[in-house]
Amino acid sequence: MGWLGKMVGGTIGFALGGPLGAIGGAALGHLMDSDNGQQQRELPNEAQMSPQGKAQLTFFVAAFSMLAKLARVDGQVTDEEMASIRRFMAQDLHLNAESRQMAEKIFYTALNAPQTFDDFALQFYQQFHDRPELLELMIDILLRVSVADGTMDKSEEALIETAVRTFRLPDADYQNMKSRYVSVSEKYYSVLGVSPSDDNDTIKKQYRKLVRDYHPDTIASKGLPEEFVRFAHDKFREIQEAWEAIQKERNL
Template sequence: MGWMGKVVGGTIGFALGGPLGAIFGAAFGHVFDADAALDAGRIHQRLSTIEQHQLTFFVAAFSMLAKLAQTDGRVTREEIDSITGFMENDLRLDPQSRNAAVNIFRTALNSPVTFDDFSKQFYSMFHNQPQMLELMIDILLRVAVSDGSMNHAEERLILSAVHTFNLSSSVRFEQLRSQYVQTADKAYALLGCLPGDSDDEVKRCYRRRVQEYHPDKIAAKGLPEEFTRFAQDKFREIQDAWEQIKTARGIK
């Protein structure tokens, strides 16, 4: 039974602390209260390390997206549509997971906890896993531009997460952002290299990215299974970028 099943079954004895724990408790506490009334003798199960990482990622993603949506003081219909589209098209969440995501999103919207509070707790969990940190920035960027553009308030908030995650290189942020902008450098951005790099350097970047972002390896680090399709799409984008660069450069 994964973390989602334990939430639905009301069998989690220990989940999260801190700001994300507050969101989790407010969003799902009623599940455990109801179950306790029905079966006070139920033995609660602890989350495994992987499950705790998965729960942290899931709660953090939709909590941070909620704060991103309201960064200009209001949540527009277009922003809600962007979040809904991300759930349905990028993640393809099943009804159970989608309801959980919506519950977290709404709870975070109404919470006084800040975006920075969420990003700091996320960093404390994944500080030694840069792939997971970059995936979170990737998610924020993808949703921010899904309505056609990213406004200055959204960019400032995402940049604050970049700095919290110690991904503060302006070059790296531009590479991450350019993945969603139609430029000649997009393929290089996906590999984490520059157009002026040598063929050998481009090959090294490609091999590193393939190793880091293989969906199975990411899942083993705590990516929720609900985000597996997102990781698979990311992996395919890296492969496609390599083929594009390889053809353009005549690399064998």
């Protein structure tokens, strides 16, 4: 993530504003303190920062800020939960050492910050309200990490559901996303967001829509950090695999 090496803590808050700006600025400020001035970082101010750069920064800070509050919802963050966060960084996002360090700084800063999960979710929605596929991608991330230990705690699910409401996502879409992680039955249909009772034309239409939304060329234009683009590409492969399985099942 090349843009991480160009940031300076105080200007992140100015560039993003709001609760995410406060978290991002504080986190990078702490990171620079730990560098002991060894690295020279500079981030353009808000006027100079491109819309894509701001979107990338918003997504990165929001993801680890919201994950922090999700991990803390039951009052404490266990070693197992931290291990699942680190696995997500390494295995799903393939973050390099510098990016992992920044992600953990954001996580721990948000963990103890006065801002709430709802504060972060609202700012994220304000940034991406016209990009429903990115709103769904964030819910997907929250679900994936929350069930990394094999179960989803009720308090975690309740918090995720507040994000679903803030993002104004249909409950049926959320239930389909959740079923990918909490049930193995009807998995392929859930990946496509359809039901086994749907007819072939309905399933084909939904599959084509998802292909358009999550095609690598489309995702690349959405302003995501490169590691989250890779995560979205994995989701695109899941969509293709689900479609192939349903085709085989239905002899399409």
